[in-house]
Amino acid sequence: MSTAVATTQKRLPAWFTVAALVASVVIGVVGAQIFDSGAVGVIVFLFLYLAIVAGAGFGVEGRRYGTDRVMTSMIIGAFVAAVIPLLSLLWTVLAQGWSRMSAAGFFTSTTFGQSMADSVTGAGHAVVGTLLITGFAALISVPLGVLTAVYLVEYGKGKLKRFITFMVDIMTGIPSIVAGLFAAAMIPMINQALFGQAQFKNGFAGAIALVVLMTPIVVRNTEEMLRLVPNELREASYALGVTKAGTIIRVVLRTAVSGIISGIFIAIARIIGESAPLMITAGTTDFYNYNIFQNQMYTLPVYVYNQYVSGNSAEAWAGALLLILVVLILNLLARWIAKRFAPKGEK
Numbered sequence: 001m002s003t004a005v006a007t008t009q010k011r012l013p014a015w016f017t018v019a020a021l022v023a024s025v026v027i028g029v030v031g032a033q034i035f036d037s038g039a040v041g042v043i044v045f046l047f048l049y050l051a052i053v054a055g056a057g058f059g060v061e062g063r064r065y066g067t068d069r070v071m072t073s074m075i076i077g078a079f080v081a082a083v084i085p086l087l088s089l090l091w092t093v094l095a096q097g098w099s100r101m102s103a104a105g106f107f108t109s110t111t112f113g114q115s116m117a118d119s120v121t122g123a124g125h126a127v128v129g130t131l132l133i134t135g136f137a138a139l140i141s142v143p144l145g146v147l148t149a150v151y152l153v154e155y156g157k158g159k160l161k162r163f164i165t166f167m168v169d170i171m172t173g174i175p176s177i178v179a180g181l182f183a184a185a186m187i188p189m190i191n192q193a194l195f196g197q198a199q200f201k202n203g204f205a206g207a208i209a210l211v212v213l214m215t216p217i218v219v220r221n222t223e224e225m226l227r228l229v230p231n232e233l234r235e236a237s238y239a240l241g242v243t244k245a246g247t248i249i250r251v252v253l254r255t256a257v258s259g260i261i262s263g264i265f266i267a268i269a270r271i272i273g274e275s276a277p278l279m280i281t282a283g284t285t286d287f288y289n290y291n292i293f294q295n296q297m298y299t300l301p302v303y304v305y306n307q308y309v310s311g312n313s314a315e316a317w318a319g320a321l322l323l324i325l326v327v328l329i330l331n332l333l334a335r336w337i338a339k340r341f342a343p344k345g346e347k
């Protein structure tokens with residue numbers, strides 16, 4: 001004859017977490033008022049909340065459930081601590097920059113005559129420069145990065161593969177200012193050879209600086225996407241008599257195309273906000289410049305920096321908001337492409 005022994009485990013009520021949170025917030029606010037420091041209030045809140053949760057959890061629920069409650073609280077707290085500054089930044093940029101960005105002339109005017117009180121200025125030339133320089137950089141980096149990744153995954157072997165991989169690793173961690181210095185040193189020689197004059201600042205130099213930063217990102221992303229393609233697909237293609245090049249184009253690349261394209265958009269979003277290399281290479285101007293090979297070009301990151309330094313905070317916030325919106329659109333577009341072109345069964 002068997003008997004069932006019913007055991008019960010004491011658990012804290014459902015409202016305990018909310019009550020502990022509210023009590024900690026109230027005491028944290030009081031601490032901030034007493035010490036006249038928001039940082040002190042945050043520290044008091046965090047330590048008090050963890051102390052209440054740990055004490056009550058271990059005391060009432062035991063070691064197992066108490067540890068679970070404490071770790072859950074720490075994970076949620078870390079998430080909130082990471083999200084709050086981001087939301088604060090987005091709200092600040094939106095509140096400070098929206099009125100100026102939505103004003104008439106912001107997307108069509110330039111900074112010419114900005115010192116005049118009655119002049120209408122904007123960032124139209126900076127938007128054009130950003131699109132031209134970033135587009136030209138992507139035009140060079142995308143085929144270069146994708147073909148390099150194809151070589152490393154499908155063809156590469158021996159010392160040459162290891163050397164290319166090593167160089168890509170170095171380029172991945174290179175500071176952006178170094179990329180700008182590299183382009184600033186190299187482009188005048190190219191201009192001298194092609195155009196007969198050694199211009200030190202133009203849009204092409206800025207594009208080359210961004211190529212140095214973008215190419216390793218494209219290589220790494222494409223390489224990982226190609227490695228995810230099952231070898232069975234390659235072997236099946238070879239068994240049908242398709243050549244290696246045909247297999248790469250028709251099977252491997254088509255299978256990984258969603259990840260490759262989304263990675264390209266993420267790489268573009270990564271470089272579109274670079275300011276240091278463009279200050280050295282592309283320079284500044286108060287006029288529209290549609291020729292990437294001649295004369296200086298303005299870009300949005302440099303526009304934001306210059307406006308902030310000049311004391312025009314409204315224009316700086318507006319430019320920053322526009323950059324954030326562009327990066328947001330690029331990331332959303334990357335996610336849509338990854339979902340739209342994903343192989344069937346992986347959506």
